[in-house]
Amino acid sequence: MPKDSGIGASSKRREDVRFLTGAGQYTDDINIHGQAYVHFLRSSIAHGRLNGVDTSTAETMPGVVRIFTGSDFEGVGGLPCGWQVTDRHGEPMQEPAHPVLAQGKVRHVGDPIAAIIADSPSQAIDAAEAIVVDLEELPAVVDMKEAVKNGATKVHDDLTSNLCYDWGFVEENKDAVGEAFEQAAHVTTLELVNQRLVANPMEPRVAIGNYNRANDESTLYTTSQNPHVIRLLMGAFVLGIPEHKLRVVAPDVGGGFGTKIFHYAEEAFCTFAARQINRAVKWTCSRSEAFMSDAHGRDHVTKIELALDADNNFTAIRTDTLANMGAYLSTFAPSVPTWLHGTLMAGNYKTPLIYVNVKAVFTNTVAVDAYRGAGRPEATFQLERLIDKTARELGVDPIALRRQNFITKFPYATPVAVEYDTGDYVATMDKLEQIADLSGFEARRKKSEADGQLRGLGINCYIEACGIAPSALVGQLGARAGLYDAATVRVNATGTISVMVGAHSHGQGHETSFPQVVAEMLGIDEGMIDIVHGDSSKIPFGMGTYGSRSIAVCGSAMVRATEKIITKAKKIASHLLEASEADIELKDGQFNVIGTDKSCAWGDVTLAAYVPHNYPLEEIEPGLEETAFYDPSNFTYPAGAYACEVEVDPATGKVTIERFSAADDFGNVINPMIVSGQVHGGIGQGIGQALLEHGIYDENGQLLSGSYMDYAMPRASDVPFFEVDHSCQTPCTHNPLGVKGCGEAGAIGTPPAVVNAVIDALHSGGHTHVTHIDMPVSPSRVWSAING
């Protein structure tokens, strides 16, 4: 029987009611009395020397309050990077300055040159048109292979080249990997592109800065996944505002997908300017502006090779990747192609030797940083496309080849520095074969062929490292922050509870699932528990939501804090019941003296804590509130197997997803309904990457797909119903809930399954010369591949 409350129950989401009635409170719904509006004048060229900005006419225009340019920020810090990668030679990465407003040069289309504050948004835009910018156009650096050549135009004049770092992992394995390739019975090589994507949460970014002269306090309302991180970065590194004078609020946020992790110039600007003009300053990003100011994702060009012995055992993997950083280092950009990518290159397979090389490159494009999956989709795509190609070259079944090489003993230490604690890849593959009805595939293929369509089946396995992250480990890897999380459980006198959590919910349903955990632990009704998130003034601390970490890290902090509550509550109960503390049990919201009929209710204990008339004041303090910080000892390792069936119309190249199945192992599951929803969404974005989406620049650095007119977002008609299953559960061994995280799986596991299916379809139609098609696998690309 499914549970109807607590851990494992598909509790309906309580946040839905406000969203379904228009009562949500997103940042753009907030207006502060007397606020002014800022418009950013952005570069229309990709690369140019900024010789001057003449704002004199614009300043006289109606409604203009003040205009800022780069020179106003000369004494102010630049936007910091939160991760330092050390290269193969032991040198730190090249780290350019990133001013809030451009200074000296513009480096991508959309680089902000001036900020115009006016009484109305349209007045600010009118004034922007009157600003005269003296810009000397320079050659644009767009193609990564060109960018790293000797003598290439430099994006940053003060760096030695466009190379941010040349990273080798594990460098000590390089020679051994080379030898393994020399001794291999078979080597398969694949060159591919993991194309640039634009995250496109449906809510564009918004920032409102406010300043209170009375207490010298600044407040930023922003569309962020991690308000405390923004407070730390912006306060300490950009504006020099001490944390106790800076409040960051992220109210309802309309999707993030990574792109709202980072600290952006517009946030710093609004906070800074509000203090300068003593008036709230609001910025609402348009979608077109988002395309040139939100950090993008992916954008890797890779060559990957697999060595096998004569028995088809994997013996070594070697990869060479160019990773686009864009024009500046976004907050976590350096970590994505390295520690979130290289460490996952073993996948689900016991390959003894692996060497990953990544060259990160500066170009005159928008900065690239984490987007749903962040590094792990890139690793999975390479590996799983490569295994498929290998199976085809060897003439063996792609599922059998995978099964033969699966890791089956846990814990398993990979040759790329991580240790998988648990997993059962055979079980998820077995489950997949069942839910995807693979035995019925040939019959479905024949039916498609009768309709003139080519049907293909694509399989994919994935592993990801989630629950980001053990602070000590990531510190060694270059992180400039700890990645623990925090929670405060505040029990009120009448027994209701507010849980202040550092994780931020922007679609994940924390307001529903987190109380399920506390309710289960205390045996009280979920409705008595509320989650408070998204406001640095209300929450002890938090590193926010990304990397499928919320329940694994912040949820664990919440468990620890609740355990402290139980300990103290039992002490109070033992006093009230005049029994020994060791004899008290908490069950179904009642404190019982074991072996007796003596008990008192949850509410009796909470009331006593706040009305301590009969209370052991000499032993414990009044009140019932506990805080815990939780730092994980390892990553979590969700894994699974996905299957995609497509039909390809050979005349037009159009690919239709006919079936999609996902068997995931997320360890224990708190709310199965929400988990399935997360997988659905990830699959949707994965199909978007596989078939539709492409952030594509021309040779001058102009983004050709800079709006929904050319950037193809997945629509309802682009996807089928999905078959998802998460009944295979190997609980995480090192967090108290045994959970692994589920937010990114779909986006990681889906693209290779789709592309593998397309290649399979083309081969079934006799187009055996097609061994790979880069994403997005658009109709024109498929048609060209068939006819090429």
Place this chain on the structure above:
Amino acid sequence: MTTITMTVNGQLSSREVEGRTLLVDFLRNGLNLTGTHVGCDTSQCGACTVHVNGRAVKSCTMFAAEADGSCVQTIEGQSNVDGSLNVIQQAFQDNHGLQCGFCTPGMVMAAAELLKNNPKPSEADIRHHLEGNICRCTGYHNIVKSIMAASGQNFSAIAAE
């Protein structure tokens, strides 16, 4: 500036607007009906969908002055009179048809128009009707399921086909 008047969720509302004032700005800024959202500027995402005289329109692609004298319905006017969720809203909650909630008002308004004209839509009808409403969170699975449920259809039977 001209004065326009329209009935919004049953209430007569008059405001001064510029020629360029979009219907969505009139609703959000003029009437503080912030449930209608703006997710793009090229008329694709549908987060701003409202009904004007019973028909779904993108309120970011209609001037407020064009709606002068009209009856407008927004997400804020969809609940039952007792404040409880209406059939479509309830189906979205029951079937987890929303995550971040930003596209949701537009989805509900689009679904309402569909079900008014086509009380038992097929899966294909629903997907076709949602062509102008983009969701980034759900992969549409549970949105389509919610609309089927709202129309009293058995989703499991249809999905199994």
Place this chain on the structure above:
Amino acid sequence: MYNFEFVKPLSVADAVSALSDDGAQALGGGQTLIPTMKQRLASPDILVSLANIVEMRGVKHFSGNVTIGGATTHEAVAAADAFAGLTTLAGNIGDPAVRNRGTIGGSLANNDPAACYPAAALATGATITTNSRDIAADDYFQGMFTTALEEGEIITSVTMPIPEASNYQKFDQPASRFALVGVFVAKYAEGVRVAVTGASEDGVFRWSEAEVALSANFSADAIANLSLDASGMIKDLHGSKEYRANLVKVLTGRAVGLAS
């Protein structure tokens, strides 16, 4: 967006008068014009809404023709079900909310090279009626975003001879959902007309070789050996010239097979 004065005349005569002012521009459903104005790429001083002109709305049948008022929405055209190809075409423009606002007159006046309606008008040999004259479709379309309309001239109605059989095949551009290529095939007693949108750098065009072949033999086989010169086709991130030329042929064959 720049500000403007908004006027909504109730008659064609008043609209024509309003449009004679400097900087005046007509507003149909606004589904293309408003996004363009948001980007400040159009800046009328006066915007003349045609939506309230009752005489410009509706679909009427008359002796083998269908006449559609210039301010008739795509949704109304789809609902009128005048003939198969037109119903399919109107019911698949943009999305439901766009179809509830966008008008046939607005689409034809704009003549976007990827719009659907120009294909229907050209394939049916429609007559475009304005406040001052009738224009044959063959004379009306003059290249991308270019038409025979004079400044201030309003499309009051469009009359299409109802074909014996017709079909419209649209291959969506995956982002905008405009036509990457759209082919309208219309069969009449006097011959077959094939009009193609989305494909050519010159905007909508008639594929005359296909028309000749199909007039002799109305089956997909009739065009099997034809090939379309790719040199004048559009090339963009969604498809090459050759790909578009291929689509024209494939979609034409499918339209013939499905014509009803």
